[in-house]
Amino acid sequence: MDLTEPPTLEPVPPRRARGRPRKSAQERDDGNRRQELLRVAARLFRSQGFAATSTRDIAAGAGMRSGSPFYHFESKEALLAAVMLEGMERALQRQSDAMARAAEEVQRQSRVLSARECLRVLVRNHFDVLVGPESDFIPVMLYEWRSLSPTQRSQVKALKDRYETVWVPVLEALHASGELRGDVRLARLLIFGALNWTAQWYQPGERATLDALTDTALQLFLKESA
Amino acid sequence: MDLTEPPTLEPVPPRRARGRPRKSAQERDDGNRRQELLRVAARLFRSQGFAATSTRDIAAGAGMRSGSPFYHFESKEALLAAVMLEGMERALQRQSDAMARAAEEVQRQSRVLSARECLRVLVRNHFDVLVGPESDFIPVMLYEWRSLSPTQRSQVKALKDRYETVWVPVLEALHASGELRGDVRLARLLIFGALNWTAQWYQPGERATLDALTDTALQLFLKESA
DNA sequence: CCTACCGATCGGTAGG
DNA sequence: CCTACCGATCGGTAGG
Numbered sequence: 001m002d003l004t005e006p007p008t009l010e011p012v013p014p015r016r017a018r019g020r021p022r023k024s025a026q027e028r029d030d031g032n033r034r035q036e037l038l039r040v041a042a043r044l045f046r047s048q049g050f051a052a053t054s055t056r057d058i059a060a061g062a063g064m065r066s067g068s069p070f071y072h073f074e075s076k077e078a079l080l081a082a083v084m085l086e087g088m089e090r091a092l093q094r095q096s097d098a099m100a101r102a103a104e105e106v107q108r109q110s111r112v113l114s115a116r117e118c119l120r121v122l123v124r125n126h127f128d129v130l131v132g133p134e135s136d137f138i139p140v141m142l143y144e145w146r147s148l149s150p151t152q153r154s155q156v157k158a159l160k161d162r163y164e165t166v167w168v169p170v171l172e173a174l175h176a177s178g179e180l181r182g183d184v185r186l187a188r189l190l191i192f193g194a195l196n197w198t199a200q201w202y203q204p205g206e207r208a209t210l211d212a213l214t215d216t217a218l219q220l221f222l223k224e225s226a
Numbered sequence: 227m228d229l230t231e232p233p234t235l236e237p238v239p240p241r242r243a244r245g246r247p248r249k250s251a252q253e254r255d256d257g258n259r260r261q262e263l264l265r266v267a268a269r270l271f272r273s274q275g276f277a278a279t280s281t282r283d284i285a286a287g288a289g290m291r292s293g294s295p296f297y298h299f300e301s302k303e304a305l306l307a308a309v310m311l312e313g314m315e316r317a318l319q320r321q322s323d324a325m326a327r328a329a330e331e332v333q334r335q336s337r338v339l340s341a342r343e344c345l346r347v348l349v350r351n352h353f354d355v356l357v358g359p360e361s362d363f364i365p366v367m368l369y370e371w372r373s374l375s376p377t378q379r380s381q382v383k384a385l386k387d388r389y390e391t392v393w394v395p396v397l398e399a400l401h402a403s404g405e406l407r408g409d410v411r412l413a414r415l416l417i418f419g420a421l422n423w424t425a426q427w428y429q430p431g432e433r434a435t436l437d438a439l440t441d442t443a444l445q446l447f448l449k450e451s452a
Numbered sequence: 453c454c455t456a457c458c459g460a461t462c463g464g465t466a467g468g
Numbered sequence: 469c470c471t472a473c474c475g476a477t478c479g480g481t482a483g484g
Binding site: 296301 | 464
């Protein structure tokens with residue numbers, strides 16, 4: 001028997017469809033247990049809040065004993081930060097994928113995306129990230145900000161800034177064309193508020209689909225192009 | 227010495243400018259200690275969150291010993307509910323005052339408020355309630371919803387519904403005139419999101435005044451009247 | 453990753 | 469409203 005490839009009594013964890021590079025070699029990644037902890041933590045942090053969730057709850061949700069999460073994470077706070085960083089990395093990846101896909105599509109028609117089309121792609125993807133499947137990570141980031149230490153906060157902020165930066169030229173183009181009125185920075189903050197707030201009320205089983213919500217949002221924010 | 231009027235060694239707490247009727251006779255209201263607890267609790271719940279704030283912190287902030295808050299409130303949860311109910315009552319009062327004041331003003335010009343003017347008054351007042359002075363109560367209500375028991379939740383919801391109901395005919399009028407586009411219910415939820423989110427980022431000392439923010443919000447949401 | 457455990461803190465209460 | 473206190477729970481760790 002080849003000892004370099006031990007017998008697998010448990011099914012091998014499937015490789016992630018899109019492999020994101022691990023940034024820090026310090027982080028453990030033995031099997032899927034760490035990922036499972038992140039998933040459970042994100043779900044509980046979202047539904048109960050960070051402070052009201054015990055590390056015992058998280059361990060139990062992942063089928064572990066009370067002390068075991070601390071084998072994977074230094075502290076409860078580090079687990080929270082990891083949830084947020086993981087969520088932001090996925091969101092960034094999804095955002096650039098969505099933009100690339102849309103750009104490719106119109107390229108076949110030998111044209112480029114209009115600013116309005118760009119905004120639609122960004123808004124639609126944002127809804128997916130916020131309230132679509134596997135969407136606990138970003139709401140946790142939005143609503144548990146104050147539970148982070150300053151150091152962790154700046155790490156998460158760096159990713160958040162990258163995510164929001166993509167929106168800026170789009171909104172500026174819409175302002176230049178008269179489709180978006182008012183101070184662009186304030187408008188951007190108000191728009192993100194409108195979108196982010198959906199995490200508070202949107203129920204996936206509801207009448208309104210995310211497509212319909214995207215339509216309403218664009219109708220609400222944008223004027224007719226002059 | 228007239229015993230019916232005991233000597234006041236401490237200054238008598240000033241009567242509130244606008245006396246709101248106490249709803250429940252069961253609630254104690256001996257002096258200003260209860261109000262002080264509410265104020266401190268609102269501040270700490272907002273900055274640290276409900277679960278991360280201990281009743282000892284609150285007691286200390288009000289200059290009491292650890293067990294004393296429970297003389298005024300049945301439980302920590304009841305204190306949270308009281309903060310939210312107090313906040314919503316004040317917000318409702320302020321909202322109807324603001325509307326009445328604006329209506330009076332235009333009446334002197336022998337006309338009535340336009341739907342657009344109504345929305346401006348509502349938005350401006352909402353910003354005051356959210357991020358103006360003494361504004362901890364409403365953010366606590368918005369962000370600690372999940373910490374309430376179902377019973378308390380329905381009590382707060384009743385007031386919240388009354389507050390939002392005022393907006394509905396205004397938004398419907400704007401939709402009828404073409405100044406607001408898209409599904410009115412979804413638009414209302416998105417608008418409240420945009421406004422409520424300001425509690426997350428607005429700094430009172432910032433460049434943007436609440437008047438400027440109101441302008442931007444109306445420019446963002448509304449079309450030209452056709 | 454489990455067992456067994458520690459010190460600290462928490463919400464709440466009895467009695468005054 | 470204070471004093472003194474209780475039982476429960478919590479984040480985290482040593483040792484394997």
